[in-house]
Amino acid sequence: MLDLFADNRVAIESLLRANGWIEDGERIEQLAKAGDGNMNRTLRADLGERTLILKQSVPFVAKYPDIAAPADRISVEAEFYRASATAAAVAARLPKVIGFDADNRLLALEDLGVGADFTDAYRNRKAAIELRDAAPDLLQWLSALHGIENPPRIANHAMRTLNHEHIFDIPFRTDNGLDLDALTPGLAELARAVARDREVVGRVRALGEIYLGDAAHESRAVLLHGDFYPGSFLRAADGTVRIIDPEFGFVGVPEFDIGVFIAHLAFARLDEVDVDGHYQPPNGYSIVLARQYAAVEVLRRLLGVAQLPLEADLPSKRAWIDAACRALKAPR
Numbered sequence: 001m002l003d004l005f006a007d008n009r010v011a012i013e014s015l016l017r018a019n020g021w022i023e024d025g026e027r028i029e030q031l032a033k034a035g036d037g038n039m040n041r042t043l044r045a046d047l048g049e050r051t052l053i054l055k056q057s058v059p060f061v062a063k064y065p066d067i068a069a070p071a072d073r074i075s076v077e078a079e080f081y082r083a084s085a086t087a088a089a090v091a092a093r094l095p096k097v098i099g100f101d102a103d104n105r106l107l108a109l110e111d112l113g114v115g116a117d118f119t120d121a122y123r124n125r126k127a128a129i130e131l132r133d134a135a136p137d138l139l140q141w142l143s144a145l146h147g148i149e150n151p152p153r154i155a156n157h158a159m160r161t162l163n164h165e166h167i168f169d170i171p172f173r174t175d176n177g178l179d180l181d182a183l184t185p186g187l188a189e190l191a192r193a194v195a196r197d198r199e200v201v202g203r204v205r206a207l208g209e210i211y212l213g214d215a216a217h218e219s220r221a222v223l224l225h226g227d228f229y230p231g232s233f234l235r236a237a238d239g240t241v242r243i244i245d246p247e248f249g250f251v252g253v254p255e256f257d258i259g260v261f262i263a264h265l266a267f268a269r270l271d272e273v274d275v276d277g278h279y280q281p282p283n284g285y286s287i288v289l290a291r292q293y294a295a296v297e298v299l300r301r302l303l304g305v306a307q308l309p310l311e312a313d314l315p316s317k318r319a320w321i322d323a324a325c326r327a328l329k330a331p332r
C-alpha cells in the first residue's frame, strides 16, 4: 500500500497517473498537509493549474499510531459520497469525488480551498456569528441528506462501535483514567456526580443502543453524516459553507445528527438558532430524542476524550452539564 506522506511525491504522482486522476503532462509541484485532522492522512496536491485533496485511512489513528482504528473507514466515506451524488442538493455542498482506490485506501477529492473549518466558533464571537448565519443552509442540507430515498444500507459497524465507546461509554465511567481536573479544576467531581446518576446513565445507555441499531426508534432510518459538528464544516473560497468528512456516516437514527449539531450550537453560545424551524424531519422524527442526543454530546465533549477548543470555566461547564442531565431526565 502506498504511504500518503508529503515526502513520497514520486510514488504518489505515479499512482495518481496510473489511476487516471491526473493527466500525462501534470506533475505534483507540491504536497502539503491539507488542514488539521487526526484520524487520517490528508494532503493537498498542487498540480500547478489545479489542486486536489488526497485522503488515506490507515489501521490506526494517523496522528497517534499506537491507537488502532478501523482500517477501511475511507471505503465508507467513498460509499457515502456515492450515495449522496444521487441528490443534487446534497452533492452541491460536498466536495466532488475525483476517484477512489480501494487497494490503497485512497480517496481523491475536489479541493474546496484553504478556508478554515468552524471550530473557531467556540472561542471567537465573529466566527460564532458566521456559524449562526450558516446554520439555515446546514440544516437544509441535513434535511436533503436525511431525505434521500432508499439509501444504500451503509452499516459502518466498526466506526459506530468506536464512536459508541467515546460518546456513550467512556465519559460515564469513573475508571476511565482521564484527568479532568487538569483541564478545569473541579470538573472531575462533576463527572463523578454524572456517573453516579443512575437515571442519566441508564438513559445514555438506551440512546447508545439506538445509535448502534440495537434498539428501535420511531423515525425512519436515514443516511446520516455521523459527525455533524463545526470541524466538518468548511468555509469555501466562494463564501458558502461546505461539508466534509462523512467517515462516521451510516443509515440510522436522524436525531443523532441534529442532536450533535444542537450541542455544538450551545458550545458556540448560539442557543437562539431555530433548529426546528429550518430542519425538515423525516417521518416519526422526535424533537425530544434529538435534544437527548444533544445532551449526550454535551456531556461527552466535556467529560470524555475528544475535548473541544472551548473557552469555558467551571461554572459554564457546570451549567451545560446540569442542563444536559435535565434533558436526559425529561419525560419522553
Ligand SMILES: Nc1ncnc2c1ncn2[C@@H]1O[C@H](COP(=O)(O)OP(=O)(O)OP(=O)(O)O)[C@@H](O)[C@H]1O
Pocket (backbone or CB within 6 Å): 034, 035, 036, 037, 038, 039, 040, 041, 042, 053, 055, 095, 109, 110, 111, 112, 113, 114, 116, 117, 231, 234, 244, 245, 247
Ligand atoms: N475537500 C477538501 N477541500 C479542502 N480542504 C479539505 C478537504 N478535505 C479535507 N480538507 C482539510 O483537511 C482537514 C482534514 O480533513 P478531514 O477532516 O477529512 O480529515 P480527518 O483525518 O478525518 O480529520 P479528523 O481527525 O478531524 O476526523 C480538514 O479540516 C480541512 O482543513
Ligand SMILES: [Mg+2]
Pocket (backbone or CB within 6 Å): 039, 245, 247
Ligand atoms: Mg474525520
